[in-house]
Amino acid sequence: MNHATWPALILLLTMSIVIVVTVVSAQQGKQYFIRRIPGLSAIDEAVGRAVEMGRGILLSTGLSDGIDIITLQALAICANVASSAARYGTRVQMPVYNSAMLPIAEDTISNAYNQAGRGDAYSPDDVRYLSNQQFAYAAGVAGMIQREKFAATFLFGTFFAESLIMAENANMVGAIQVAGTPSTTQVPFFIAACDYVIIGDEYYAATAYLTRQPTLMGSIVAQDRVKIGILAMVVIGALCTTFVNPNLFKKLLADQSYPIGELLQNPKEEGK
Amino acid sequence: MGMIFVGLLIGIAILFVLTMVPNRLRKPLIVLVTFLSGCFYAVEFFYPTHAVVANKQDLIKKYGVPTQTAPDFAAEAQKAGKALDPEAVKKLQELSPEDAQLALKAALEVTTPEKPFGPDAAEKLVTQENFLTPKFKDVSDWALVLQAFAIGLGIYSLMSVHLRNIAMKRSGWGNSATLITAIFLMAFAHIGKEYSSKGGWLETLDNLLYNGLMKNLDATMFSIIAFYIVSAAYRAFRVRSVEATILLVAAALVMLGNVPIGQALTNWLPNGKTDVLGNLRLENIGQWILKKASNPATMAIDFGLAVGALATSLRLWLSLERGSYFEEEL
């Protein structure tokens, strides 16, 4: 879809309004509640363990082609970890994949140190660019893990095949691991190798859960409201197409009047 | 080359001016620039489109700049001695006068007695866009250029960390030296190759470094995953609880169903379309798990993620976010 169709416009606009209104209402003081997420409660445990063992913490925001939403979200989570680690005087290291992310990451982590009142402990070497080649980055991170013997690793962001290289290496050095990714294909690898895994939209709930900021809490509630709306549409749509008319919504959400399947059944039609 | 240099100078000048913006104005400036940049993509996507002629620049090159008057389709067709389908003409008449002239010329050119100009051919000449669509590529190029600036930051970061390692002779400083040598050697060979004669020593060097070394190192890193999968699976797939057992059984069925040896275990079962027993073949069980169990779960997660991404995007675009990195005094 290169341009919005009317149904797409209405749907996106409605969803956006629901989100913005809920976020603004939360900012104005409305209270919202979100349930406990075990993977996120584990963050403090992991930081605590690193403090006890006197070893460092690794933060990775995964792979990104540029500055994207997923990586910014990962960075926000990492900032929280860095801030609580700084409070206890534990060193965090963050290898960065994309150079465009580097200044943002540096700023975020040094701010996190400042927030914890330990701005002096931040070293520019702690946030560093490694490589924007997938496996060069993975090799670099694996090397860092083996050399530094981190006590805890936090892997948040977009991951592809390198997820297991990083997680298994951390497992080898006995690190406690918390991972979270929206890349559904990598979740199984994280589950096999990590101690705690945050899946699906828990990923987006993470910052809200950790900081309890009204904006983020509002956003999470808004997302749930939108999802309930989508779910209702799916159920109503399924019931209507099953019992009323199979072609009822055919033209509504498709930007083409017929699916490719039909095209392939009569290929000649196309060549007319 | 001259243009690149001028561009670079202007870029540096803009960056310099930006550093002089007083602190209290920085946040509103960021909010404004973020909103306006986001607006471009949003408006381009949502603004209603109208019909325009496809490949306009090519057609102008071919037929010259058109005038502002609407062409007379019937008269022009008669003049050229060619017949145009009325339905097709109707489609072309939706275009602006300029575009219609170009489309008509293109239509008359492709029309032959054997291949009359029908509505299908007309549709090929017409495309939908709004006033921002032609600018889309330029704006994306700007974004790319801005991101390209960042590669310098990356190299600076690498250099500062590793040069310090070398200068202070920290443990493993030899690795740092190797890394810096590799960066320069690779850049030298790859850029040099573009400007040297074909088959020269620079090309050989680049070939050696890129095809001989980097590609293989890349492949090696990927293949290591196979080993890690074995140790991770060995550790993780244990019958510890009901959930873990379900996971284990499903994984084993999919794995066996995926490979010929596993498939051979049940290939004595009939596999016709009407054979009920065929459903028990391992490959069919594996496919069923993939399509009917794993797929809906993936889709449900994807819905959640998409909504999460929409919410986060809106918060950033409208600067509603007051997260850890937006709250700070700039």
Add this chain to the structure above:
Amino acid sequence: MNILNNLDRRMLYLLLAIVIAIPLLAPAVTKPLPKPAITGFTQSYYDTIEKVAADPGAKNKIVIVSCNFAAGTLAENLSQCEATVRHLMMRKLKFAVFGFSDPQGRELGQQVVDKLAKEYDYQYGRDYVNWGYRPAGAAVALLKTAVNDLPGAMGKDIKGMAISQVACMQGIKGVNDVSLICEFAASATLPVWIQFYQRAGKSPIPTLYGPTSVMATEAVNYVESGQLQGMLIGLKGASEYELLLQKEGFASSASASLSLSHLLIVVLIVLGNIGMFVERKQRAAAEGGR
């Protein structure tokens, strides 16, 4: 028995290396092993190319072979790409090699074509073209522009020639002149095609997908929804495809390695569980005896 619980991981790695290497080094060993069964995903992939080739209009159109992978996933993606290009050549379809995820993609794609070109008498320019690599950050803008003006958006081919001047690109204006998209990917590049190109034209373009096997689960819903017409799942899909084409290549010989390594993992999982049970029993006995 406790040894099963504390098995050195290097032992596991060695076992795996042996199991993978033997069939590749001594192919004769694998002769008695069974052939893979053809899955629906692979069959529909094959059928789609056949149907596109049967369409008389396809002669004036082009197939996009999108190589979005690097040497890392060469074993899986290159085999898929090779089998597909072979099929396209068998059916005399014009195609364009292209990639926007990794610069290595265009070279690996070219490598495949070079290998097969002689056999099927394919010439650069006349029968196929290599558009080269474009940065991933610009991919969306590029494809959006390529909807109306494909040669303009792509600019020059790898030989530095304007795409509009290349012989096989004559008459190729935009999205309506693309007959098929074949995407071979090691990262999430498929949605770009689906969102911005597949349905941008007069009629939707059939799209085929060759992901690494790990990524296949994410694409199953596209197959189910009819947005993808077929999929080759990793090396296994490629070996099935080679079987369908009756031209056995690397994927077929590697299929035995794949079989044995899967079997090894299943055996190790069983052993790991036995180890766990034995240990549990021993612990229970020790606690009971106290």
